[in-house]
Amino acid sequence: MKTAPTTYPVSPLIRQRWSPRSFTGQAIAPDTLNQVFEAASWAFSAMNEQPWRYIYAHQADTEAFERLLSCLLPGNQPWARHAAVLAISLVKTHYDNGQPNRTAMHDVGAANATLALEATALGLGTHVMGGFDMARTREVFGLPHTLDVVAFLALGYPGEAEQLEEPFRSRELAPRRRKALDEFVFPQQLPVTV
Template sequence: MSNQTAADRLAATTFPVLDVIRNRWSPRAFADRPVSEETLQQVFEAAAWAPSAMNEQPWRYIYAHRTDEAAFQQLFDCLVPGNQLWARHAPVLVLALMKTEYANGKPNTTAMHDLGMANSHLILEATALGVHGHFMGGFDADKARATFGLPTNLEPVVMLSLGYLGRAEQLEEPFLSREQAPRQRHPVAAFAFSGQLPN
């Protein structure tokens, strides 16, 4: 797969779903091609229109283009070493955070769900624009808090690399094999049940 494309990784779904969902996947190989600020703002605009409890919109994003070396390095340094091996080539790094309190100071128990909705909007918009992303739980949240001086009510949740598809062969193992492995999902019958969960 020397020149992988979204079509190469198109999900083989059991039931018909939107093409943008079938096209979305999580590459680690990125092309040496920048993502424009205009494109990135469009992607964040999509996140803005996600649903949220009380319309609180508790998501926050800190991002940096690789061309902004100092800002990119701050985000990059928060990643665990295993993710740094490949994410260093990503044109954009993003830290996604959730505001854990409502404006009135009460706990927002659905904030993580709402951030997930925003992230889903974001990544599908990116996919529609030919930009792919890889969400990463492997990062040092405490380091992120210290680096960015985060208040106690702002929680780092996940990091994201964004960019255009590169060549799988630019990756070393074990990432090369993961990049080329068949895409798999549990069947709907394994997680969606009518009326109640099975015994």
């Protein structure tokens, strides 16, 4: 487990959450997966719109899993194929009255984070991916114009780094790092510097 070396004592669950590429391939029980999606449902959202949608497939459901896998860019396919579940997070971009939901992407990000924390609590790893083919994903899944693809997620029980080929093995073993707080948190001041 790659526990984060935090400066301040944050929750152990946050410190333990990371994005593995190595998975055992062990199946995720349906109730366990439903528990992870249930956690996503309780993320905050503007006007309680809950604009997130998920499409998923278990590895054992070969045809459906391969459809999801085929939408990933080649750099993600070699390791993602060993995940127990692949999922797509989608965003409903407009309210039912046709007005744009300005915070919808933010809210889906919150749902994905809540999902990942619940997965961590259950001993699962979650790797969120932006490396996918948007046009292919829209075509393969026949997505309506009211839904946009946000990210793909690989879920599974973490495996050993040694089972990965390079460059993935080195990335799996690399120490975890984050920016220092003073690089992104500012006392009240105008203008904010970046």
